Amino acid sequence: MRILIADDDALSLRLLERTLERDGYEVTAVQNGRLAAEHLCRHDGPRLALLDWVMPELDGPAVCREVRQKREQVYVHMVLLTSKESKRDVIEGLESGADDYLIKPFDPAELKARLRTGLRILQLEDRLVEAREDMRFKATHDPLTGLFNRGVIMDLLSRELSRTHREDGCTTILLGDVDHFKNVNDTLGHVTGDEVLREIARRLLASVRSYDFVGRYGGEEFLIVLNNCNLPSALQRAEQIRRAIASTRVQTARGPVPVTMSLGILASTEWGVLPAEELLREADVALYKAKDAGRNCVKVASSHVPPNVPLQSLEEHPK
Amino acid sequence: MQPNDPLPEPMVNVAELLARVDNDAELLRELIAIFKVEFPRHLCALREAAGQENLKNVQKSAHTLRGMLSNLGTTRAAAAAARLEQLGDSSDGTALKSALALFESEVTGLLPELEACVAKAKP
Numbered sequence: 001m002r003i004l005i006a007d008d009d010a011l012s013l014r015l016l017e018r019t020l021e022r023d024g025y026e027v028t029a030v031q032n033g034r035l036a037a038e039h040l041c042r043h044d045g046p047r048l049a050l051l052d053w054v055m056p057e058l059d060g061p062a063v064c065r066e067v068r069q070k071r072e073q074v075y076v077h078m079v080l081l082t083s084k085e086s087k088r089d090v091i092e093g094l095e096s097g098a099d100d101y102l103i104k105p106f107d108p109a110e111l112k113a114r115l116r117t118g119l120r121i122l123q124l125e126d127r128l129v130e131a132r133e134d135m136r137f138k139a140t141h142d143p144l145t146g147l148f149n150r151g152v153i154m155d156l157l158s159r160e161l162s163r164t165h166r167e168d169g170c171t172t173i174l175l176g177d178v179d180h181f182k183n184v185n186d187t188l189g190h191v192t193g194d195e196v197l198r199e200i201a202r203r204l205l206a207s208v209r210s211y212d213f214v215g216r217y218g219g220e221e222f223l224i225v226l227n228n229c230n231l232p233s234a235l236q237r238a239e240q241i242r243r244a245i246a247s248t249r250v251q252t253a254r255g256p257v258p259v260t261m262s263l264g265i266l267a268s269t270e271w272g273v274l275p276a277e278e279l280l281r282e283a284d285v286a287l288y289k290a291k292d293a294g295r296n297c298v299k300v301a302s303s304h305v306p307p308n309v310p311l312q313s314l315e316e317h318p319k
Numbered sequence: 320m321q322p323n324d325p326l327p328e329p330m331v332n333v334a335e336l337l338a339r340v341d342n343d344a345e346l347l348r349e350l351i352a353i354f355k356v357e358f359p360r361h362l363c364a365l366r367e368a369a370g371q372e373n374l375k376n377v378q379k380s381a382h383t384l385r386g387m388l389s390n391l392g393t394t395r396a397a398a399a400a401a402r403l404e405q406l407g408d409s410s411d412g413t414a415l416k417s418a419l420a421l422f423e424s425e426v427t428g429l430l431p432e433l434e435a436c437v438a439k440a441k442p
Binding site: 009010011012014015019083104105108 | 349
């Protein structure tokens with residue numbers, strides 16, 4: 001565990017440093033409060049600190065106040081170590097944001113025990129943060145595929161559309177549906193169906209840019225939001241996705257399963273300012289056109305053909 | 320000193336000092352080396368502040384010296400430094416001089432006592 005110690009007395013600092021190193025700590029030693037605050041406020045700074053009260057530039061309580069103000073995301077356990085021992089000083093120290101208070105000269109055994117208490121608190125905090133993050137992930141992601149769930153992908157789409165309108169850009173929606181997926185479930189079972197969906201999710205994520213969004217929209221329906229992507233580029237991307245799904249069979253415990261996907265595309269620039277739900281309805285119409293056209297193809301929902309996109313590329317897509 | 324008087328407290332509480340350094344002779348040598356550099360510097364600042372009757376600076380220097388001395392198990396000298404640190408704003412020059420004189424007498428001969436402790440720690 002890393003620990004920061006701050007004391008302007010070189011002798012006290014060295015004694016502390018050696019005592020803590022012997023106890024297995026990785027020690028950063030500084031001789032003034034300003035340096036202590038700088039180290040502790042870094043996002044990857046130590047989370048355990050032992051601070052002298054009287055120090056040049058910034059005293060111990062001021063360091064505590066600054067750290068509490070600036071490093072809100074991660075908790076830093078701070079112990080004031082000082083020869084100030086009046087009740088008033090103890091209260092002032094704790095009120096400044098310190099978690100504990102030790103009187104100099106420190107007793108090595110007591111010091112170590114107090115720091116272990118700090119470590120237990122930090123470990124408890126780590127477990128709570130982990131649990132919170134786990135809950136946040138579960139609340140925002142589809143448990144089967146790990147993709148964004150429907151609520152989140154819709155929020156992201158709405159947010160992207162707003163940004164697009166503000167910046168006069170283009171957001172493109174791809175709505176993809178696995179062809180004949182019911183047959184997979186009916187003939188090979190739901191476990192295999194799940195394996196197929198997980199692999200499709202993986203291929204979708206591998207086919208988009210890091211700043212695009214992929215979500216599971218429904219059972220075997222996926223929504224992809226391509227940010228800052230115009231229609232010609234989106235068409236290429238959709239083709240890549242279609243090929244990525246169709247080109248290699250999905251390996252499952254029941255053997256390889258051939259899978260294809262039909263996709264509907266909608267570029268926001270073609271539709272003006274409309275809510276996400278309405279645009280999705282149009283993308284869905286395009287998706288059903290792709291299904292009607294024999295599946296395993298891409299169709300565009302476009303109110304008119306943009307001048308820079310060749311007509312053929314909008315209508316003729318390989319199956 | 321009368322036969323029934325309690326023995327005076329030693330300059331250095333050896334057991335306490337060795338416990339602080341975990342009986343580590345090398346660390347003790349290192350601390351004494353730091354003491355040799357830092358102590359005269361702070362003592363000089365203390366004398367200067369006392370000469371100017373600048374109680375704020377007297378308290379500051381005495382505070383640092385107290386911390387240093389108490390880490391070395393020099394209980395008597397640390398107590399004399401504490402007395403200087405606790406001199407209030409209303410203290411007169413006589414109280415200051417007397418407290419400084421006591422402190423100086425407590426630290427005289429301290430270094431050899433500390434160095435003698437090294438031999439008692441683990442090599």
